[in-house]
Amino acid sequence: MSWRTLRVAVPFVAAVAVAALPFVVSDTFLLKVFTYVGINVVVVVGLALLFGYAGQVSLGHSAFVGIGAYTCALATVRMHAPWPVAFAAAGIVAGAGGMVLALPSLRLRGHYLAMATLAFGELASLAFGEATPITGGVDGFSGIPFPSLGPLVIRSASGLYWLVWAVAGIALLIASSMVSLRPGRAMRALHGSELGAQACGVDVVGVKVRAFVISAVLAGLAGALYASVIGFISPSVFTVSASVTFLAMAVIGGTGSLAGPVLAAALLTLLTYLDALIPGISRQAAQTVQSLQADVYGLAIILVVLFAPGGIGAMWRRKSREGERA
Amino acid sequence: MSALLQFLIAGLKNGAIYSLVALGFTIVYAATGAINFAQGEFFMLGGMLGVLLVNLGLPLPIALLLAVVGTAAIGALFEVLAIRPIADGDPLRIIMVTIGGSVLLRQIALHIFGPDEVPLPPFTQGTSIKVLGAAIELQTVWIWVLTAIAMVGLFLLYRRTAFGRAMRATAINREAARLVGIDTRFMVTASFALAAGLGAVAGLAVAPLTQTAFDVGAGIGVKGFSAAILGGLGNPVAAVGGGLILGMMESLTAGYINPLYKDAVALVVLLAVLFVRPQGLFGGSGREKV
Amino acid sequence: MSLLSVSNVTKRFGGLTAVDDVSFEVHTGTIKALIGPNGAGKSTLFNVITGFERMDTGSVVFGGSEIAQAKPRQVVRSGMARTFQNTQLFDSMTARENVMVGSQARQATGFAASAFRLPSARAEERVASDDAGRLLRMIGIHDWADTLASDLPAGIRRLVEIARALATQPKLLLLDEPAAGLNNTETHELVDTLYRVRDSGITVLVVEHDMGLVMEVSDEIVVLDRGRKIAEGPPRLIQKDPVVIAAYLGEEAVEDD
Numbered sequence: 001m002s003w004r005t006l007r008v009a010v011p012f013v014a015a016v017a018v019a020a021l022p023f024v025v026s027d028t029f030l031l032k033v034f035t036y037v038g039i040n041v042v043v044v045v046g047l048a049l050l051f052g053y054a055g056q057v058s059l060g061h062s063a064f065v066g067i068g069a070y071t072c073a074l075a076t077v078r079m080h081a082p083w084p085v086a087f088a089a090a091g092i093v094a095g096a097g098g099m100v101l102a103l104p105s106l107r108l109r110g111h112y113l114a115m116a117t118l119a120f121g122e123l124a125s126l127a128f129g130e131a132t133p134i135t136g137g138v139d140g141f142s143g144i145p146f147p148s149l150g151p152l153v154i155r156s157a158s159g160l161y162w163l164v165w166a167v168a169g170i171a172l173l174i175a176s177s178m179v180s181l182r183p184g185r186a187m188r189a190l191h192g193s194e195l196g197a198q199a200c201g202v203d204v205v206g207v208k209v210r211a212f213v214i215s216a217v218l219a220g221l222a223g224a225l226y227a228s229v230i231g232f233i234s235p236s237v238f239t240v241s242a243s244v245t246f247l248a249m250a251v252i253g254g255t256g257s258l259a260g261p262v263l264a265a266a267l268l269t270l271l272t273y274l275d276a277l278i279p280g281i282s283r284q285a286a287q288t289v290q291s292l293q294a295d296v297y298g299l300a301i302i303l304v305v306l307f308a309p310g311g312i313g314a315m316w317r318r319k320s321r322e323g324e325r326a
Numbered sequence: 327m328s329a330l331l332q333f334l335i336a337g338l339k340n341g342a343i344y345s346l347v348a349l350g351f352t353i354v355y356a357a358t359g360a361i362n363f364a365q366g367e368f369f370m371l372g373g374m375l376g377v378l379l380v381n382l383g384l385p386l387p388i389a390l391l392l393a394v395v396g397t398a399a400i401g402a403l404f405e406v407l408a409i410r411p412i413a414d415g416d417p418l419r420i421i422m423v424t425i426g427g428s429v430l431l432r433q434i435a436l437h438i439f440g441p442d443e444v445p446l447p448p449f450t451q452g453t454s455i456k457v458l459g460a461a462i463e464l465q466t467v468w469i470w471v472l473t474a475i476a477m478v479g480l481f482l483l484y485r486r487t488a489f490g491r492a493m494r495a496t497a498i499n500r501e502a503a504r505l506v507g508i509d510t511r512f513m514v515t516a517s518f519a520l521a522a523g524l525g526a527v528a529g530l531a532v533a534p535l536t537q538t539a540f541d542v543g544a545g546i547g548v549k550g551f552s553a554a555i556l557g558g559l560g561n562p563v564a565a566v567g568g569g570l571i572l573g574m575m576e577s578l579t580a581g582y583i584n585p586l587y588k589d590a591v592a593l594v595v596l597l598a599v600l601f602v603r604p605q606g607l608f609g610g611s612g613r614e615k616v
Numbered sequence: 617m618s619l620l621s622v623s624n625v626t627k628r629f630g631g632l633t634a635v636d637d638v639s640f641e642v643h644t645g646t647i648k649a650l651i652g653p654n655g656a657g658k659s660t661l662f663n664v665i666t667g668f669e670r671m672d673t674g675s676v677v678f679g680g681s682e683i684a685q686a687k688p689r690q691v692v693r694s695g696m697a698r699t700f701q702n703t704q705l706f707d708s709m710t711a712r713e714n715v716m717v718g719s720q721a722r723q724a725t726g727f728a729a730s731a732f733r734l735p736s737a738r739a740e741e742r743v744a745s746d747d748a749g750r751l752l753r754m755i756g757i758h759d760w761a762d763t764l765a766s767d768l769p770a771g772i773r774r775l776v777e778i779a780r781a782l783a784t785q786p787k788l789l790l791l792d793e794p795a796a797g798l799n800n801t802e803t804h805e806l807v808d809t810l811y812r813v814r815d816s817g818i819t820v821l822v823v824e825h826d827m828g829l830v831m832e833v834s835d836e837i838v839v840l841d842r843g844r845k846i847a848e849g850p851p852r853l854i855q856k857d858p859v860v861i862a863a864y865l866g867e868e869a870v871e872d873d
Contacts, residue, residue: 057421104601111421115361115551116600122548123593130586174731181730181737182720182744185709189717192706192765196777198668199704201692201721201784210727240544244429251422256708295437298429305422306411 003323011259018165022158031157033273035229038164040249040265042222045171046215047250048261052313053179054211055191055255056106060117061246063124064094064216066238068223070128070135073144073233083148087224094220095213102212106205113212121240128235140234147228160229167225171218176258187211188256241294248297251304257313264312268297328459333581334574339466341573342473344592346528347550348557348565349480350521355560356497357517360420364404365525366547367431372397372526373538374435377444386447394526401522404431405515415500428543435540446533469531476527477566480520484562493517545589552596558606567608619644619788619819620665620696625674627657627664634660635671636843642788647810647820649830652840653863658823659701661840662792666698667691679787692721697781698790701823703773707766711757711776714765715748718783744783751779755809771802778809782818789813791822795829807833831855839863 025031043065050056068090075086105116129138136142146155147163154163178184186207190197197204227233249268253261270277271293275286304311347369354362375396379389408423449468454461484490495503496513504510528546529538549572557568572592580588599606620642627635635657642648650658663669665676667688676684683691697718706714723744729737752758757775760768768776774794781789795803803826810833814820824830830837831851839847839854841863847854854860 055418057418057425059425101597108600108604111361111417112600112604114363114421114425115548115555116597118363119548119552119593119596122545123590123597126590126593177733178727178731181733181741182723183727183730185713185717186720188709188713189706192708193704195668195700196704196706196780197717198688199666199692199698199700200717200780201689202717203689214727241429244425247425291437292433294429295433298426298433301426302408302423302430305419305426306408309419 003320007320015169018169019162022161027276028157029276031161032229033270033276035157035161035164036273037266037269038161038168039222039225039229040246040269041168041262042164042171042225043219043246044249044253044261044265045168045175045258046218047246048253048258049175049179049187050211050215051247051250052253052255052257052261052311053184053187053191054208055187056208056212057111057114057247058117058212058215059114059240059243059247060101060119060121060124061215061219062238062240062242063117063121064098064219065223065226065242066124066128066233066235067094067097068220069227069233069238070141070223071220072224072227073141074134076145076228077141077143082150083145083228087147087221087228090224091217091221094223095217098213098216099209102209102216106208106212117243118240121243125235125239128238135235138235140232141227142232144227144231144233146231147225164225164229167221171221172258172262179258183207183210191255244294245297248301251301252311254304254308254311254313254315256310257316260311260313260316271296329581331458331460333577335460335462335466336581337574337577338570339469339573340576341553341570342469343528343532343546343569344549344553344572345566345569346473346476346524346531347546348554348569349476349562350524351551351554352560352562352565353517353521353524355554357493357514358409358415358417358420360417360424361551362518362521363421363424363547364428364431364543365521365550366543366545367428367435368397368401368522368525368543369529369546369550370435370538370540370543371400371431371522372529373446373533373542374439374444374529374540375526376530376533377446377538378439380446386449390449390530393530394523397526397529398519398523400431401525402515402519404522405518409514409518410511428547432540432543439540441540443537443539445537446530448534463535465531465534472527472531476524480524480562489516548596549592552592552599555599555604555606556595558608561606561608564606564608568606571607617644618642619679620821621677622661622665623675623677625661625664625676626672627660627669628672633843635664635840637674638840638843638845640838640845640848642819642821643836644787644819645814645817646835647814647822647833649834649837650821650823650840651825651827651830651837652846655842656840657843658840659792662698662790662823665691666696666790692784692786695785695787696790697784697786697788699774699777699781699792699794701792701796703770703777705765705768705773705777705780708764710762710764711752711768711772711779712745712748712761714776715751715780715783716744718780719744719747721784747783748779751782752776754812755779755782756805770797771799774798775806775809778813782813786818788819788821791820791824793823793825795824795826803829 021034022031043061047061050058071090071093072086075081075089076083101116101120105113128135146153148154154160186202189200189202190204190207194204249265250261253264272290274289275281275283308315347365350365350368351362372393375393376389379392380386404427408427409420412419448465450464452464454463484494492508493513493516495508496510500510553569553572554565556572557564572595576588576591579591618641623639625635625638638661652658660669664671667686671684675682678694678696683694723740749761752761755775755778757772760772778794795806798806807829810820834851837849837851837854838845839860846863847857847860
């Protein structure tokens, strides 16, 4: 099979496989695990644009996930908003937060955004924990309703799975047309050479800010999905180390690629639920893997940056280039 | 009146610690143009190594010294293994590696030392000193003394030694420094060692007051960076000034507004400085030339 | 008719005056060269004209409007494109994609239109791709169109950068040392390219060290030395100008040390 066909066939087969999974997997917990994979994919698609295309580092994306989750919770529980409205609000509020953070820090040359997002992330998790009257504080926020579209309430494991992956699929479609056209070229251009990009009339700050806002919106939507699927949220989920995990997925997945980060998101998420995936695995082995998880993220970031700066995405591109030439 | 004095003392105590961590950021930034996200972990490693060595039965002064030297060695090793292979010196890649490194150092500390908070004995036993109705713990005095020694030492190193001149030359223009025969790669390694050593001093000095644990690095890292950028990133004197001011702001906020907001101060300061005056309080024009 | 007029431009870095009260004009349809010994302030002047550096005093009028305070992006939109002494290509992109970024300067569709693949976005994409192919062919490097910029030889990189600048459809093209690193054949091809560019109606301002090339292609020359303009005129007069010769001799004396 030629590389050109592969490039069309692989996403198609992957999409069919993802859509058909609930017919094959009957175990509810396993289906939930794959639902979490989908939620993380939504976040990582945004980070792939931000890091992999525009070359910007965020250590605060779990804060946007949190903002989305709390927005959805407040809108549905306190304000009795219809779910689609709450879902949209989650994206809008997170995106607005992203804009407020990105505009000033991206005006500066150098990589201040990484520190600004780290501070924002810490501040957000303090706020989630301390603003008890609004967020429920450290005890969390419970009773968040399932997603619903008018009278149709989605509560079955397979329904939730399909909803989440539908959002992930749409996010991927939108992102992939964006990167193959003008905006993606602009992002890759400024990542390659800011001077060159400016000389081509690219609005360098504007493109970075837009990439950041889009990634914040997607994180916010992922947060709303998370809150609605689980029904309960607490500050312990939206921490800086969760942000580092998202970043690790984007880094390992690679630059200039969407498929790479999606694959990395899936693999790293599944690693957390090893005992559910491999039936025979001993509890202790699963726990060992889990306790070493952060080590793996840290080490993987270092190794990828040092030895394979393009990550999975670049490896795939190189192979496919060689394949085409051969 | 004595309440205010007590707050000021607390502010100067924490501020001195932030200054040391901020100096670490400044030194590495000067040498590489990158923010070292592992700086806070050096603070953690200093304290944890100190506790480990004391528990092994070493006399306290020797344990402290070894902890500082050991952390500096870890800093140098980290640079040699993970930063030096980045041939193009791209700050983005350096930042990513320090982010990965901070996670890894924290995890290694967790596996070795466990998840619990551990204490370090005070450097000298004795009751607090009373000044105008306010109490100063002896360990606070130690913090000030160590901070002052570190700063004077750093000043002498930078201004009076050939090594220091080489470091400054590397910071100003790496290419030119290389051309006049300075081993710039070694200077980057030295800057990491120095930054790690300063972090360790801070971590050791404060450990008897607060205890320490594997996960204290991230928080102090953000505070140290806030201090560095409040003063003006890249300038050692400004870093110290930024640290002291930040310490004061924290303790006055905790004292007069709400202790709950203490940890938010540094974060708000960091964001506010980035947004309003990125060159910092003492920095000149923040504009970089093309 | 004057397309670009630079008047009394001064740019200081700390205590150093890099460009000192320089004035000159570039006439439509000509090739003008900016020469001078190392450190004469040529690149700084380029940066000031194209908005990459702010001038301290002076004015730059392009096509009738003042652009002294304009950002690089606005300068590009107003019809001025440039290349760099150290080529600034996008290494992870092919030659064609590099040139397509240049065409984007004139395009209007935003993120949203691209996100949903609206017809307008697809049409623009076709136009940009066709333009890029045409420009690469005109410069004679179409064989490299699908090679990653990081894999291109130095000479081709310079030409791709010129094609990218042309893709912004400039009225004035500023080239910063286009012949640096080129071999003889490549330099000849560059000369042909410059003529073709000029004949297509684009005015050219070029900073160049290769005197042979400068004397051959330029209609007029401005000579800078230590930030000041020391001479201006057609090549045959500049070649004989004692002040210019002295400035260059001084440089050679320094280089012989």
